Amino acid sequence: MAVYTDVTPEELEAFLSTYEIGRLRAFKGIAEGVENSNYLLQTEAGSFILTLYEKRVNPADLPFFIGLMEHLASRGIDCPQPVRNRAGVALGTLAGRPALIATFLMGTSVRRPTAANCAALGTALAGLHKAGGDFSAFSRVNALSVPGWRPLYETAGERADTVAPGLRTLIANELAFLEARWPAGLPAGIIHADLFPDNVFFIDGRLTGLIDFYFACNDLLAYDIAICLNAWCFEPDGAYNQTKGRALIAAYQAERPLSEAEIAALPVLARGAALRFLLTRLVDWLNVPPGALVRPHDPLEYLRKLRFHRSVESPRDYGLATEHAA
Numbered sequence: 001m002a003v004y005t006d007v008t009p010e011e012l013e014a015f016l017s018t019y020e021i022g023r024l025r026a027f028k029g030i031a032e033g034v035e036n037s038n039y040l041l042q043t044e045a046g047s048f049i050l051t052l053y054e055k056r057v058n059p060a061d062l063p064f065f066i067g068l069m070e071h072l073a074s075r076g077i078d079c080p081q082p083v084r085n086r087a088g089v090a091l092g093t094l095a096g097r098p099a100l101i102a103t104f105l106m107g108t109s110v111r112r113p114t115a116a117n118c119a120a121l122g123t124a125l126a127g128l129h130k131a132g133g134d135f136s137a138f139s140r141v142n143a144l145s146v147p148g149w150r151p152l153y154e155t156a157g158e159r160a161d162t163v164a165p166g167l168r169t170l171i172a173n174e175l176a177f178l179e180a181r182w183p184a185g186l187p188a189g190i191i192h193a194d195l196f197p198d199n200v201f202f203i204d205g206r207l208t209g210l211i212d213f214y215f216a217c218n219d220l221l222a223y224d225i226a227i228c229l230n231a232w233c234f235e236p237d238g239a240y241n242q243t244k245g246r247a248l249i250a251a252y253q254a255e256r257p258l259s260e261a262e263i264a265a266l267p268v269l270a271r272g273a274a275l276r277f278l279l280t281r282l283v284d285w286l287n288v289p290p291g292a293l294v295r296p297h298d299p300l301e302y303l304r305k306l307r308f309h310r311s312v313e314s315p316r317d318y319g320l321a322t323e324h325a326a
């Protein structure tokens with residue numbers, strides 16, 4: 001359960017009194033999530049999500065996240081809408097943390113995505129990339145792209161080998177490879193950067209919303225696809241499912257065709273996406289805050305995905321119909 005910061009009913013009622021969403025009826029901490037503290041609020045006006053921003057969120061980035069959600073909603077993307085208080089301000093402070101109330105989205109996430117879910121995700125991802133194309137009010141460098149990986153590797157240090165023998169050397173080698181081979185010059189724009197199944201809602205098989213924009217940034221659009229291939233297209237036994245990968249990429253391409261250079265770069269981008277989540281999971285695994293109600297994600301799941309990508313010989317291995325070599 002990700003609740004790092006506790007809130008008392010008195011504090012919350014005082015905070016809510018500055019909004020136009022009625023009095024508090026009930027609230028509870030939300031079990032899912034690992035990054036921020038989230039509460040489900042019931043007020044006289046309905047259901048809302050209260051987020052208290054924790055360690056990985058730089059407060060200077062909050063105007064970007066809030067502006068982005070408002071922009072995407074204005075372009076027809078189903079995503080949480082920041083709620084502004086009576087003074088017209090979305091961002092507040094509660095229990096000593098930056099705090100935001102956002103609208104509640106209906107739907108549930110899928111635990112075992114089907115190929116149809118992957119196709120719906122591909123369509124939504126391309127829609128998000130297109131809708132972000134004219135978001136220029138703020139920009140945000142991806143703090144968790146290649147230059148951000150080495151400091152994470154150094155934080156994990158020798159303790160990496162306590163999680164899996166030889167992990168430290170494997171990461172060092174992968175890091176050197178990716179630092180030398182990371183593609184430049186591919187189409188870039190707003191990416192979600194964490195569009196895992198738990199951040200996508202469905203109702204009766206129809207995709208109804210996207211949440212959790214707190215890793216969103218300006219980066220390579222195809223890198224977002226690589227993150228999604230990792231998060232959506234592997235089976236619990238570790239096998240990559242080409243049918244799901246093909247469904248995701250084909251649906252994406254129906255909305256935004258990939259360039260030849262993007263397709264050729266996919267294997268390297270997928271390795272980078274696997275290393276990024278291996279590293280953050282490893283650091284979190286080794287540093288669970290005492291007393292926090294949180295279940296860290298398994299870093300070794302991403303080690304297995306990384307090993308798969310290292311064995312890939314061509315973008316075709318992801319289910320792409322292409323003549324390109326890796």
Ligand SMILES: Nc1ncnc2c1ncn2[C@@H]1O[C@H](COP(=O)(O)OP(=O)(O)O)[C@@H](O)[C@H]1O
Pocket residue numbers: 002030032033034035036037038049080102103104105106198199211212213214
């Ligand atoms: N706008 C929303 N509407 C409905 N449920 C939400 C919303 N935002 C968050 N949630 C719920 O809270 C959980 C954690 O949110 P998330 O943003 O993923 O947290 P974290 O940033 O800590 O990972 C989600 O899995 C979902 O169940």
Ligand SMILES: N[C@@H](CCOP(=O)(O)O)C(=O)O
Pocket residue numbers: 032033034035194196198199212277280281297
């Ligand atoms: N998706 C990341 C961790 C961030 O989790 P979220 O609950 O904020 O989506 C991972 O799986 O490592």
